[in-house]
Amino acid sequence: MRGLSSALLLTLLACPSPTPPAPVDAGPVALPCVQNQDCNDGERCSQNGQCEVIPPCSEDSECARYEYCSRHEQVCRTRDGFGNECEEDAQCGLSRFCALGLCRDAGEGLPCARRADCPVGQDCDQVHFYCIPSVGCDLAELFPETACEPGENCHPVSGRCQRDGAAECTEETQIQDCASGEFCYEGSCVQCVSDENCGPGLRCNHRSGFCESENICRRxxxxxxxxxxxxxxxxxxxxxxxxxxxxxxxxxxxxxxxxxxxxxxxLEGPCRDDIHEENDSFASATPLVFETDQLRMDHLALCPDDDDFFAVFLNRGDRLEAQLTDLRDGARIDVYLVA
Incomplete structure (x- = not known):
């Protein structure tokens, strides 16, 4: 028995160690990215900054809100002018806002109150009131900044804004319907449809239908x-x-x-901002609280190439009147009341 035990012990020691199992293939490693161009073909950049495979699709509803379904490829593609950087202003940081899924710098934006204030190819953001690329209005439920202006509706076929209801004028009634120096063109009272309708030193703003200086500038x-x-x-x-x-x-x-x-x-030195800065966007607007039916704001300063925003909360039926006083000689300021 003693010899058998020794032989058995030697046999056990001589047994080879078991072969380790093959590692499990976890698939390709996700690459970090900032934009879709950073990823391989067939991939896109996700919101967590990693490349992911573009899923197949058959209709737009299967894609993200900033995407459409490419019918011939049967994959989701990013819409022109859109991105997946943000969904709300809070994701963009101070003095920035989210429009069309991209964070934008309010300091570099062009403020507007209506489409006519923007260059051709841009529309007025109906949430933040800065000019943004024109992408149509058919996605206004997902991107409210692309909504039509008051008095307009979104054409169901073209996806573009059009005037509500009846035309403003006709050629037969333009004398009664339009102001002096205006005429009726496609149902709207305008000053011009081409530069030839304007005087020397003026050009036609085709979006608004009114003449403006050839030398007008904002920056x-x-x-x-x-x-x-x-x-x-x-x-x-x-x-x-x-x-x-x-x-x-x-x-x-x-x-x-x-x-x-x-x-x-x-002489008093360079322009200095007032105590309400940074209030350069709708997101960072200074809230105003009325303790009586009037509110006076003193010591306000607006430096060149700066925008200041103030927020007022009104109840249905309230009326608001704003007056600017004690302006410096030669000062020029554009004021918008936006609801």
Whole structure:
């Protein structure tokens, strides 16, 4: 028995160790991404920043809200002008807003009250009131910023906004229906349909149907020669850039020369924002609380190329009147009341 035990022990020690199991294939590793172009063919960038396989589809309802179903490919594709960066303003941070699924900088946006305030190819965001790429109105339930303006409805076929109800005028009634200097064109009272209808130095804004200055601007980039011209935010005109100043003698009576920047500035120094900054967007608007039927706001400052937003909560039937007082000589300001 002693020899058998020894032989058995030796046999057990000589047995080879079991072969480890083959690792389980977990599939391809998801790549980090910021946009769809960072992913391989057949993949898209998900909201968690990882590439994922684009699922097959047969209709738009099977895709994300910013996507459509490509019928011939049978996969979901991102709509032109849209993204999946955000769904609400809170995801974008301070002084930024979410429109068409993309975070946008309010400081770089062009404020608007209506479509006519925006360049061709852009519409007025009906939530934040900045110009955004024109994408039609048929997705307004998912993207309320693309809704039509008051007095309009979304055409069910074209997906574009059109005027509600009857036409504003006809050629037969344009004298009674339209103001002096206007005529009826396709049911609307307009000043122009081409530059030929406007006087010297004016051009036709085809979106609004009214004449405006050829030299009108909102920022330096609107000028034909932005290197040698700048946009005067008071007159909204493109003016030649002045030669850099080297002393106060090169500036007006109420200005002094900043020899570092070469620019003339007010004697009291550069414009300083008021205590309500940063209130440069609808999301960061300063709330106003009425303790009586009137509210006076003193010591407000609005610097050039700046937008300030104030929020007022009204009940049905309330009326609001806003007045600006004690404006500086030569000051020009655009004020919008938006509901």
């Amino acid at each position: 330096d980039e609107d000028c034909d020669d932005s290197e040698n011209q700048y946009c005067d935010l008071i007159t909204r005109m493109c003016l030649p850039r002045p030669d850099p100043c080297t002393s106060d003698l090169h500036c007006s009576f109420s200005e002094r020369c900043d020899v570092i920047t070469g620019l003339c500035e007010p």
